[in-house]
Amino acid sequence: MSAPTTPDLxxxxxxxxxxxxRAARTANTFTDEPVTDAQxxxxxxxxxxxxxxxxxxPLRVLLLRSAAARARLLPYVSSGxxxxxxxxxxxxxxxxxxxxHLRLPELFPHRPQARDWLTDRAVRAEQxxxxxxxxxxxxxxxxxxxxxxxxPMTGFDAAAVNRxxxxxxxxxxxxxxxxxxxxxxxxxxxPPRLSTSEVVRTL
Amino acid sequence: MSAPTTPDLxxxxxxxxxxxxRAARTANTFTDEPVTDAQxxxxxxxxxxxxxxxxxxPLRVLLLRSAAARARLLPYVSSGxxxxxxxxxxxxxxxxxxxxHLRLPELFPHRPQARDWLTDRAVRAEQxxxxxxxxxxxxxxxxxxxxxxxxPMTGFDAAAVNRxxxxxxxxxxxxxxxxxxxxxxxxxxxPPRLSTSEVVRTL
Numbered sequence: 316m317s318a319p320t321t322p323d324l325x326x327x328x329x330x331x332x333x334x335x336x337r338a339a340r341t342a343n344t345f346t347d348e349p350v351t352d353a354q355x356x357x358x359x360x361x362x363x364x365x366x367x368x369x370x371x372x373p374l375r376v377l378l379l380r381s382a383a384a385r386a387r388l389l390p391y392v393s394s395g396x397x398x399x400x401x402x403x404x405x406x407x408x409x410x411x412x413x414x415x416h417l418r419l420p421e422l423f424p425h426r427p428q429a430r431d432w433l434t435d436r437a438v439r440a441e442q443x444x445x446x447x448x449x450x451x452x453x454x455x456x457x458x459x460x461x462x463x464x465x466x467p468m469t470g471f472d473a474a475a476v477n478r479x480x481x482x483x484x485x486x487x488x489x490x491x492x493x494x495x496x497x498x499x500x501x502x503x504x505x506p507p508r509l510s511t512s513e514v515v516r517t518l
Numbered sequence: 519m520s521a522p523t524t525p526d527l528x529x530x531x532x533x534x535x536x537x538x539x540r541a542a543r544t545a546n547t548f549t550d551e552p553v554t555d556a557q558x559x560x561x562x563x564x565x566x567x568x569x570x571x572x573x574x575x576p577l578r579v580l581l582l583r584s585a586a587a588r589a590r591l592l593p594y595v596s597s598g599x600x601x602x603x604x605x606x607x608x609x610x611x612x613x614x615x616x617x618x619h620l621r622l623p624e625l626f627p628h629r630p631q632a633r634d635w636l637t638d639r640a641v642r643a644e645q646x647x648x649x650x651x652x653x654x655x656x657x658x659x660x661x662x663x664x665x666x667x668x669x670p671m672t673g674f675d676a677a678a679v680n681r682x683x684x685x686x687x688x689x690x691x692x693x694x695x696x697x698x699x700x701x702x703x704x705x706x707x708x709p710p711r712l713s714t715s716e717v718v719r720t721l
Contacts (some may be wrong), residue, residue, distance in 0.1 A: 324560035326665030331534040335659070336567040356714045357527035363711040364539040365658070368672040370709040376718045384721035423709055442672075445651050445692060452655015455568070456538070462529030469571040469645075489648060506573040506626055508566040511559045515579045518587035 335459050340505065342464035343399050344498035350405040350463060358457040365453035369423045373415035373443040374450035377408040377480055387479055392491070393470035403466065403493035408476065409454070410486040411447035413440045444487060451490055458494055464501065466493035538662050543708065545667035546602050547701035553608040553666060561660040568656035572632050573625045576618035576646040577653035580611040580683055590682055595694070596673035606669065606696035611679065612657070613689040614650035616643045647690060654693055661697055667704065669696035 322329055322337075333339075355378065367373070379385050385401060388408070392400050400406055416433040423429050433439045451467075458465040468491045476488045525532055525540075536542075558581065570576070582588050588604060591611070595603050603609055619636040626632050636642045654670075661668040671694045679691045 321556075321560045321563045324557055325564060325663050326537060327534055327564075327663035331530055332564055332663070334529060336564050336656075339567070341569045352720070353524075354527055355718060355720075357524045359714040359718055360524045361528060361530075361535055361539050363714075363717070364542070364708075365655070366544045366668075366670055368670075370711075372712050372717070374717065378718060378720040380720055387721075418712075421710065422712070425706065425709065444648070448648050448651030449655045449658070452568070452652045453539075453659065455652070456656065456659050460528050460530035460535070465569075467569055467571075503628065505567075506628070507624065508573075509575050509621075509625070511562040511566075514566070514575070514577065515558060515562055515581060517555070517581040517583055518590075 334462070335456050339459045340464065340497075340502040342466045342493070342495070342497040342501040344501045345399070345403045345464070345466075345493065345495035346498045348404060348496045350494050354461055354463070358454070358461050361460060362450070362453040362457035365450060367446040367449060368442060369419060369426070369429050371415045371419060371442070371446055372422060372450070373411045374447040374454070375410050375412045375486055376454075377410065379406045379408065380404075388476065388491075391472040391475040391479065392468070396468045396470045396491075399466060399493055400468070400491065404495040405493070407492045407494060408480055408488055409447070409451050409490045409492060410481060410488045411440070411443035412486055413443050414485050415439075415443050440487065444489060447489055455492070458492075463494055464497045468492070537665070538659050542662045543667065543700075543705045545669045545696070545698070545700040545704040546706075547704045548602070548606045548667070548669075548696065548698035549701045551607060551699045553697050557664055557666070558608075561657070561664050564663060565653070565656040565660035568653060570649040570652060571645060572622060572629075574618045574622060574645070574649055575625060575653070576614045577650040577657070578613050578615045578689055579657075580613065582609045582611065583607075591679065591694075594675040594678040594682065595671070599671045599673045599694075602669060602696055603671070603694065607698040608696070610695045610697060611683055611691055612650070612654050612693045612695060613684060613691045614643070614646035615689055616646050617688050618642075618646050643690065647692060650692055658695070661695075666697055667700045671695070
């Protein structure tokens with residue numbers, strides 16, 4: 316009898332492993348098929364259970380669906396990202412709410428005083444950005460769990476996007492993400508991944 | 519015929535939704551059952567396919583398994599996190615490699631010059647931290663995909679942990695994560711999650 320192969324050491328079945336990670340790819344083209352509000356709600360209802368520090372849940376999602384909304388974003392997207400962002404059925408602006416702590420008395424009832432640990436805005440912004448990034452990791456998995464392709468993009472002017480879409484200064488944009496069904500020639504060859512021995516050390 | 523319920527709008531089956539998000543919880547106690555190197559490799563082999571900007575993959579994982587290694591960490595962990603960190607079969611120090619860009623000519627062959635866009639260390643550290651946080655999101659899902667419980671913790675002295683475990687200054691610790699099978703009374707009541715309408719807006 317041979318040893319179990321790596322995928323079989325996981326409790327998650329092979330089809331789900333493929334859907335979420337092994338066969339999933341970052342899409343650069345999309346079909347016209349809409350992403351519905353019901354799909355968005357289903358994705359969020361799944362990934363909102365992912366943990367964050369103090370249960371603070373700082374991620375906020377602004378979805379651009381209309382042509383008018385899209386037109387406000389495109390000038391701030393790098394030239395290489397513009398065509399796909401214009402043609403994706405949905406583009407999400409993923410931002411951290413720096414004032415997430417205001418909800419902590421309700422969200423972290425074990426320690427209602429946690430809000431008062433976070434009066435320093437710079438400390439809070441760092442926490443908000445880190446935990447929102449964790450949540451973006453969950454969200455990307457959630458988009459794929461819905462059978463959709465995600466197209467995350469860092470090539471954009473974050474300060475300009477913040478001014479355009481979050482003029483009150485409370486939110487900091489971290490990432491843009493196109494969402495939809497992959498279109499023709501949606502991806503290039505997958506670039507190499509680091510091996511476990513290059514990433515993980517044990518003491 | 520009634521409309522599909524939210525979980526049924528997803529391509530991921532219900533058992534996998536429960537394993538990864540809905541039924542999964544942050545564990546605060548663990549059994550003695552070891553987490554094997556083969557399990558760690560299986561988790562990493564799954565989540566390494568998650569996307570990062572420029573395919574940079576800045577996350578580095580230092581696993582503490584021996585009593586000697588654990589003893590080096592415990593003084594820098596907040597008192598509320600000490601007992602569970604001492605008793606978990608495995609504790610991971612999750613850090614961003616600020617010099618991840620050195621590997622870009624190999625990791626991002628589409629644009630081998632990408633390494634030279636990142637000569638500013640502060641810009642690079644920000645990118646490393648953000649993308650490593652995304653990867654921690656994937657990793658937490660991967661731990662659960664292995665049928666294990668994760669116990670992420672932000673209550674620790676990051677500067678001291680960096681000095682103790684990464685004296686060359688190249689790595690920045692973002693999170694600690696205990697990993698194992700949940701023990702007795704492993705969690706409290708789940709605190710509330712924000713609703714979709716509180717998190718997602720559409721333009």
